[in-house]
Amino acid sequence: MGKIKLTSVDFAGTKEQEAELRKMLKELKGTDGALMPALQKAQGIYGYLPIEVQKIVSEELGVPLEKIFGVVTFYTQFLLNPNGKYDISVCLGTACYVKGAGDVIEKIQNRLDISPGDCTSDLKFSLNATRCIGCCGLAPVMTINGEVFGKVKADEVDAILDKFKD
Amino acid sequence: MKKTISDINKIKEDLKLPMSIRKGARVVNETIGSEKFMRTVLVCGSTGCASSHSVKIYEKFKQLVHDNKMDDQINIVKTGCFGRCASGPIVMVYPEGSFYSQIKPEYVEEIFNEHLVKGNRVDKYLHHEQRDNPEIKNLYDVSFYKKQKKIALRNCGVIDPENIDEYIALDGYQALIKCLTRLKPQEVIDIVKESGLRGRGGGGFPTGNKWQFAKNAEGKIKYVCCNADEGDPGAFMDRSILEGDPNSVIEAMTIAGYAVGSNQGYVYIRAEYPVAIQRLQTAIAQARDYGLLGSNILGSGFDFDIDLRYGAGAFVCGEETALMTSIEGNRGEPRPRPPFPAIKGLFGKPTLLNNVETYANIPEIINRGSEWFSKMGTEKSKGTKVFALCGKTNDTGLVEIPMGTTLREIVEEIGGGIPNGRKFKAAQTGGPSGGCIPAQLIDTPIDYDNLIQIGSMMGSGGLIVMDEDNCMVDIAKFFLEFTVEESCGKCTPCRVGTKRLLEMLTKITEGRGTLEDLDKMEELCYYIKNNSLCGLGQTAPNPVISTLRYFRSEYEAHVVDKKCPAGVCKKLVTYRITDRCIGCSLCSRNCPVNAITGKIKERFTIDTSKCIKCGACMSACKFKAIVKE
Numbered sequence: 001m002g003k004i005k006l007t008s009v010d011f012a013g014t015k016e017q018e019a020e021l022r023k024m025l026k027e028l029k030g031t032d033g034a035l036m037p038a039l040q041k042a043q044g045i046y047g048y049l050p051i052e053v054q055k056i057v058s059e060e061l062g063v064p065l066e067k068i069f070g071v072v073t074f075y076t077q078f079l080l081n082p083n084g085k086y087d088i089s090v091c092l093g094t095a096c097y098v099k100g101a102g103d104v105i106e107k108i109q110n111r112l113d114i115s116p117g118d119c120t121s122d123l124k125f126s127l128n129a130t131r132c133i134g135c136c137g138l139a140p141v142m143t144i145n146g147e148v149f150g151k152v153k154a155d156e157v158d159a160i161l162d163k164f165k166d
Numbered sequence: 167m168k169k170t171i172s173d174i175n176k177i178k179e180d181l182k183l184p185m186s187i188r189k190g191a192r193v194v195n196e197t198i199g200s201e202k203f204m205r206t207v208l209v210c211g212s213t214g215c216a217s218s219h220s221v222k223i224y225e226k227f228k229q230l231v232h233d234n235k236m237d238d239q240i241n242i243v244k245t246g247c248f249g250r251c252a253s254g255p256i257v258m259v260y261p262e263g264s265f266y267s268q269i270k271p272e273y274v275e276e277i278f279n280e281h282l283v284k285g286n287r288v289d290k291y292l293h294h295e296q297r298d299n300p301e302i303k304n305l306y307d308v309s310f311y312k313k314q315k316k317i318a319l320r321n322c323g324v325i326d327p328e329n330i331d332e333y334i335a336l337d338g339y340q341a342l343i344k345c346l347t348r349l350k351p352q353e354v355i356d357i358v359k360e361s362g363l364r365g366r367g368g369g370g371f372p373t374g375n376k377w378q379f380a381k382n383a384e385g386k387i388k389y390v391c392c393n394a395d396e397g398d399p400g401a402f403m404d405r406s407i408l409e410g411d412p413n414s415v416i417e418a419m420t421i422a423g424y425a426v427g428s429n430q431g432y433v434y435i436r437a438e439y440p441v442a443i444q445r446l447q448t449a450i451a452q453a454r455d456y457g458l459l460g461s462n463i464l465g466s467g468f469d470f471d472i473d474l475r476y477g478a479g480a481f482v483c484g485e486e487t488a489l490m491t492s493i494e495g496n497r498g499e500p501r502p503r504p505p506f507p508a509i510k511g512l513f514g515k516p517t518l519l520n521n522v523e524t525y526a527n528i529p530e531i532i533n534r535g536s537e538w539f540s541k542m543g544t545e546k547s548k549g550t551k552v553f554a555l556c557g558k559t560n561d562t563g564l565v566e567i568p569m570g571t572t573l574r575e576i577v578e579e580i581g582g583g584i585p586n587g588r589k590f591k592a593a594q595t596g597g598p599s600g601g602c603i604p605a606q607l608i609d610t611p612i613d614y615d616n617l618i619q620i621g622s623m624m625g626s627g628g629l630i631v632m633d634e635d636n637c638m639v640d641i642a643k644f645f646l647e648f649t650v651e652e653s654c655g656k657c658t659p660c661r662v663g664t665k666r667l668l669e670m671l672t673k674i675t676e677g678r679g680t681l682e683d684l685d686k687m688e689e690l691c692y693y694i695k696n697n698s699l700c701g702l703g704q705t706a707p708n709p710v711i712s713t714l715r716y717f718r719s720e721y722e723a724h725v726v727d728k729k730c731p732a733g734v735c736k737k738l739v740t741y742r743i744t745d746r747c748i749g750c751s752l753c754s755r756n757c758p759v760n761a762i763t764g765k766i767k768e769r770f771t772i773d774t775s776k777c778i779k780c781g782a783c784m785s786a787c788k789f790k791a792i793v794k795e
Contacts, residue, residue: 032513033475035495040437040476067496074497074654075478077437094778095758136780139758 093132246410322410367521596625601712660703
């Protein structure tokens, strides 16, 4: 279950979100086993559980932060790092790699200014490198929210990402 | 509004006829004509069919009925799973029992105009079995359903799960009424004990005994929990029951609460099951509204309510102590037993925990009696079991069969055999905790004890059929990858042991294994089995032990001959172009690494040192000239 990676996205929670979170936590405080529902609802508000949010949960519920961090990192559903609105995966399997997937991912990294595993600060794009997704005939392959783009060339990256503007 | 017992019985009477038609009862047409609804259309709204637009199909039917002002003649119902997921989305039209399969939203208008308005069945969209054989009048006559016996799934694909009245119409809440008015708690437990029902979630512990332990436990506060954290890859019966018949679980938990002396229930359900969660929430709200949950249920003085708790994606939380630790708000790590949950469970109180399918059997057992139930099945395994049949069979989906049905009947009759003329090689049951049943044991009657004896287990009911193209070493490796990922890390035998086991398997699939490794691997398997803290670790080596037991020669081929007989393990496979090649160069143009060269109209060759074994050439070749060996 190893996925302890603190986020590189600056925390951008609003006052409204914090007010909503604190209100929800006050309602939950005192019920048996409040922590799991609290974290699930907190993730519903922010989309992920950065350390700043965990601190608020800790404060309101009176549960030590280290315990909360332990719970958050145990379950795969809880995210320390946000997913972008558009989740990009670039296949780095052998076939894709020899056909230039390395150039493709580098181009995306440069354009979005993030490394694999990260998300842009406007929460629009997240980037992942994946193992072979089994369509080597289309190498190099990338997917955006499940939509497959095959035989991608590095200089086509801009045009593809431009399709996902809003 | 709160209902009395006679209100409940009236709801049942009023809906009796239209509901019995859906169960396949033949009713003379004149009778139907006098009923409120002439025709009922059932559209599967379960996750499988919904992913291929069944909700759109449902809405389109609704719209057409509404636009044509036929609301009082045609009833459109969104149901739970019919079990036949490979043929989805499924639409059933009653009273005829016409079974339309693989329906697209575009077909709806035609079915509406021809069948629902004019009464002419649209044969081209019918399931082929019904179209080709006029003898088949009803869905339940087709071979997929013939050998099945639906108890836990009795209402799935029959009722609208978001309408409690339809559940009531088919004897719903009658078992609860019977318990509250005519049976003492101990009598309820005796019925469950005598039925011989065993836990459907994995281990097969006698359910009645579990209830007795929880009843006998000292304490004012007790809890009744439902394990709906279905995590086996490939198993989805619990999801289907909750999506198709949530009230059966609510009723059963309430009965359990009455029997063991608990007033509070929890359902621990995977957050990944949004449809099931929503249907369960709806059903709980309706049950509360009718006074079937809450305080003073049906005027009996008994209080019981149910809350939902959501899992957060950890397989180990299907283990009972881990599940309770997770509800309490901790990392979902298991703890040693004893104390058993019946003595010291959730929040330190006596707790009864059963799985969804186990609960779904309870109302029928109470209604029809323990003898009715215990007549089905084998000596020590009573009733039925739901399996998620998948892999290499012509038909796949959810099947509920009496215990003691043979694997051959499931594969050949219900599943319709293996596609493409291939041969049956093995079936895997019990998911990552189970093992393989080889072809020579295909006639074994399936029950708890037989499965254990041949080195597998019932588990939650995944049933994956494999043919000659599946590599058994690769299957073992697949399940080990899963357990390594899901091991919670608390105890060393499981955390480290499974990891080492996976490394050995990887070594073998890459052709670097030795015969000595096989012996070492076997030794490690038994070490992990005997020393792990919870069920996850204790059963994790099963896929390896059972494949070693029945398919040792396949392992030996990997380590001695450095060959994968099934042609699955990439590192051990070579691609070769045979003399069927006409030299069209298509393969060469498709090769991502330029490993194929040759002259047009002559046989091409593959440079094996460059080949990355992606298979692109083989799928591109139109002349079947490329072989994998």
